Amino acid sequence: MANIIINERNKALEITKKFATAASRFGSEEYMELKAARSEFPTFKVVIKTTSRKAKDSFKGLTYEFMENYIKSRSNSEDIIQEYNQMREIGKSVASVKAYSQIKKWFLEKYPEIAEFAA
DSSP states (O other), rough: TTTOOOEEETTEEEEHHHHHHHTTTTTSOOOOOOHHHHHHHTTTTEEEEEOOOOOOOOOTTTOOOHHHHHHHSSTTOOOHHHHHHHHHHTTSSSSSHHHHHHHHHHHHHHHHHHHHOOO
C-alpha cells in the first residue's frame, strides 16, 4: 500500500489525484489496493491529497528604494515620482503587504522592461 497513506489521527486514507483516477477503473490494481484498504479501515474516509507549491517571487529584490531610484533615473520622471509618492502615502494607511503588491503592480505596468529581467 505504498500509494495510500493511513492517517490515524484524521481517520483518513490519503491518496493522490493520479491514484484516485487509476482506482476509479473497476478491477485495476489501484482499485483492488484501495478496496483492501477500505475493508481494513471501514470508518476511515478517503481523502485526495494535493501538494501545495509555493509561488515563486520573481521580484525578490524589487524594493521601494529600488523602484524610487529606477524612476528617478528615467527621463521625465517628475510626474511619475509624484504619482509613486502619492501611492506610498496612501499605502502607509493600509496593510503594508497589500500596499506593496499594488505599488509593485503599478511599477511593473509603467516599466515592463523590469519584468523581462526577472523572466
